[in-house]
Amino acid sequence: MRPRTLFDRIWEAHTVVPEAADHPAVVYVDVHLIHEVTSPQAFSMLRDRGLPVRRPDRTWATVDHSIPTRQTGGRPAWLNAATRRQVETLERNCVRHRVPLFRAGDPGQGIVHVIGPEMGLTQPGRTIVCGDSHTSTHGAFGAWAFGIGTSEVAQVLASQCLLQSRPRTLSIEVSGALRPGVSAKDLILGLIARFGVAAGRGHVIEYRGPAIRRLGMEARMTVCNMSIEAGARAGLVGPDDETFAWLEGREMVPRGDGFDRAVEGWRRLATDEDARFDAELHFDASRLEPMVTWGTNPSMACGVSEPLPEPRGPEARAALDYMGLEPGRPLAGRPVDVVFIGSCTNARISDLRVAAGVLRGRRVHPGTRVLVVPGSASVREQARAERLDEAFLAAGAEWRAPGCSMCIGMNGDHLRSGELAVSTSNRNFEGRQGPGGRTILASPATAAASALAGAVSDPRPWLDP
Amino acid sequence: MKPLSRIVSRTVVLPGDHVDTDQIIPARFLTATTREGLGAGLFADWRRDASGSLRPDFPLNRPEAEGARILVAGANFGCGSSREHAPWALVDAGFEAVISTSFADIFRGNAARNGLAPVELDAAAHAELVASPGAEVSIALETGVATFPGGGSARFTLDPFARRCLLTGLSPLDFLLSHEERIVAYEDGLPRE
Ligand code: SF4
Numbered sequence: 321m322r323p324r325t326l327f328d329r330i331w332e333a334h335t336v337v338p339e340a341a342d343h344p345a346v347v348y349v350d351v352h353l354i355h356e357v358t359s360p361q362a363f364s365m366l367r368d369r370g371l372p373v374r375r376p377d378r379t380w381a382t383v384d385h386s387i388p389t390r391q392t393g394g395r396p397a398w399l400n401a402a403t404r405r406q407v408e409t410l411e412r413n414c415v416r417h418r419v420p421l422f423r424a425g426d427p428g429q430g431i432v433h434v435i436g437p438e439m440g441l442t443q444p445g446r447t448i449v450c451g452d453s454h455t456s457t458h459g460a461f462g463a464w465a466f467g468i469g470t471s472e473v474a475q476v477l478a479s480q481c482l483l484q485s486r487p488r489t490l491s492i493e494v495s496g497a498l499r500p501g502v503s504a505k506d507l508i509l510g511l512i513a514r515f516g517v518a519a520g521r522g523h524v525i526e527y528r529g530p531a532i533r534r535l536g537m538e539a540r541m542t543v544c545n546m547s548i549e550a551g552a553r554a555g556l557v558g559p560d561d562e563t564f565a566w567l568e569g570r571e572m573v574p575r576g577d578g579f580d581r582a583v584e585g586w587r588r589l590a591t592d593e594d595a596r597f598d599a600e601l602h603f604d605a606s607r608l609e610p611m612v613t614w615g616t617n618p619s620m621a622c623g624v625s626e627p628l629p630e631p632r633g634p635e636a637r638a639a640l641d642y643m644g645l646e647p648g649r650p651l652a653g654r655p656v657d658v659v660f661i662g663s664c665t666n667a668r669i670s671d672l673r674v675a676a677g678v679l680r681g682r683r684v685h686p687g688t689r690v691l692v693v694p695g696s697a698s699v700r701e702q703a704r705a706e707r708l709d710e711a712f713l714a715a716g717a718e719w720r721a722p723g724c725s726m727c728i729g730m731n732g733d734h735l736r737s738g739e740l741a742v743s744t745s746n747r748n749f750e751g752r753q754g755p756g757g758r759t760i761l762a763s764p765a766t767a768a769a770s771a772l773a774g775a776v777s778d779p780r781p782w783l784d785p
Numbered sequence: 786m787k788p789l790s791r792i793v794s795r796t797v798v799l800p801g802d803h804v805d806t807d808q809i810i811p812a813r814f815l816t817a818t819t820r821e822g823l824g825a826g827l828f829a830d831w832r833r834d835a836s837g838s839l840r841p842d843f844p845l846n847r848p849e850a851e852g853a854r855i856l857v858a859g860a861n862f863g864c865g866s867s868r869e870h871a872p873w874a875l876v877d878a879g880f881e882a883v884i885s886t887s888f889a890d891i892f893r894g895n896a897a898r899n900g901l902a903p904v905e906l907d908a909a910a911h912a913e914l915v916a917s918p919g920a921e922v923s924i925a926l927e928t929g930v931a932t933f934p935g936g937g938s939a940r941f942t943l944d945p946f947a948r949r950c951l952l953t954g955l956s957p958l959d960f961l962l963s964h965e966e967r968i969v970a971y972e973d974g975l976p977r978e
Contacts, residue, residue: 348971348972521890
């Protein structure tokens with residue numbers, strides 16, 4: 321048989337109706353995740369047509385984007401009536417259609433791309449979709465996971481299927497080893513800086529090579545998360561022992577013999593030695609520094625102590641203008657107003673451990689507001705058990721309830737116009753974190769070090785060797 | 786969705802590359818639970834200054850832009866989030882087509898599903914349109930030809946299924962539901978979990 325890639329196998333196993341000249345393939349969806357922002361209109365489309373949710377048992381809902389992450393007077397601090405209405409609409413829709421929902425305060429609640437893996441819903445070989453572009457995160461487990469629009473959310477709710485043209489495959493082979501203090505976030509920012517924000521368009525990326533194999537699962541999630549920032553709809557990593565060990569014992573993962581059988585199947589998914597990709601790129605991880613973005617798309621990035629490049633073209637010039645930065649000088653030392661440690665890119669327990677390690681026993685700069693927002697209730701609980709929350713609070717950072725928070729600035733946590741932030745999230749678009757706000761993307765270590773200095777900082781002096 | 790076969794309109798030109806969905810419609814407009822009225826949020830942070838006044842020099846605010854149904858944009862238009870609010874906002878503001886040299890994957894699909902034609906032209910034809918904002922352009926979806934003032938024209942290809950949906954108003958949801966039997970058969974073959 322023709323040698324195949326991991327993606328080829330998932331595609332073939334999920335084709336309900338093959339592609340034809342006048343229509344794309346009908347592809348089956350194993351897991352459908354929904355949240356309050358991109359689902360209300362989808363449920364309305366169902367209601368208009370009198371259609372039920374076909375597989376409520378394959379659908380899971382959470383609230384994350386517009387929920388408050390703090391309380392005032394013992395009550396959730398809703399930004400406005402609209403955000404509250406959006407959450408209540410989801411609750412009503414889930415009750416009506418018997419879709420399981422994690423509400424704010426529930427132990428299973430959190431950012432949709434954090435809780436899927438946590439529950440063990442995210443498994444190798446599955447198709448996973450959500451009305452959210454960072455669904456690519458789940459690819460870290462060797463699943464084909466991608467973001468969809470709201471009409472497609474309605475299609476999946478009604479048919480458990482989607483129409484898909486077969487994407488092309490792109491191998492990104494990462495050689496070398498990351499140096500100490502350089503993380504998965506720096507790696508993906510480095511990749512996007514090198515290959516650009518459209519490099520993956522039309523493709524599913526498979527991240528391969530020794531540098532990827534050495535990453536833990538949470539680090540792989542960080543890499544796959546930002547596949548969309550490289551223009552790809554999905555990015556994945558072949559499952560291995562690291563993957564299986566991370567999954568074992570999770571709620572939705574089979575136990576005992578069932579687990580052993582599942583692992584056997586998962587092992588067979590691996591890309592064949594001699595399989596061909598439609599395109600291939602190579603990257604050497606061993607020379608990377610901690611990365612920071614200086615512009616208004618994620619490819620506008622460089623090492624933290626490198627001088628900012630002379631702008632090539634009008635977009636880079638406009639980006640520097642927007643950011644209030646000058647070429648020729650490094651970002652290190654630049655004062656920052658806000659540090660945000662959170663988001664589906666970097667708010668899992670390993671991220672918080674790194675940040676707490678930098679902040680423990682120290683104080684954040686008095687001129688800098690620092691927000692730490694765990695990715696899920698279970699991350700928050702674990703952080704408490706490890707007393708990371710104490711480290712954050714004692715350092716003068718805010719410690720919030722789980723949600724997207726300042727990553728998207730929908731819930732009242734946002735930058736004020738002109739403020740400059742170091743943020744562990746994934747988008748530095750103009751106004752992404754609040755109208756007029758300016759975002760520097762970086763790793764949790766870099767963000768925490770910048771919080772101490774009140775200025776963009778190389779984290780390496782603060783990290784234990 | 787109403788069928789759409791030919792779009793004839795003056796253009797509005799927004800030349801920058803990589804216009805992301807956070808610019809097309811900023812996140813604070815995403816708290817809506819319906820699709821109507823999102824045009825008010827279209828390019829909100831570019832259309833208005835911090836005090837909320839319209840910026841007269843922004844292309845969509847110029848008097849010539851009034852009633853335009855074709856937006857000419859730069860490469861990789863619609864990158865970023867999967868929010869369908871982006872095409873909803875464009876459609877609500879009266880647009881029926883976006884012309885670019887390339888579109889982000891999710892945006893392209895979202896646009897076509899909402900009666901907004903994603904028209905990809907080659908760099909030379911695109912440059913010609915960028916250089917003449919307000920030009921009267923005719924887009925024929927059936928034949929895949931865009932005609933410029935002065936008689937010049939350029940070909941484009943739409944995804945065949947997207948084209949069929951635009952031309953006939955066919956809904957992808959109906960198409961999926963018509964395969965119910967195949968879906969059931971597929972599910973019957975799935976291992977029990
Ligand atoms: S954390 Fe940010 S990127 Fe992730 S799902 Fe929430 S809003 Fe989207």
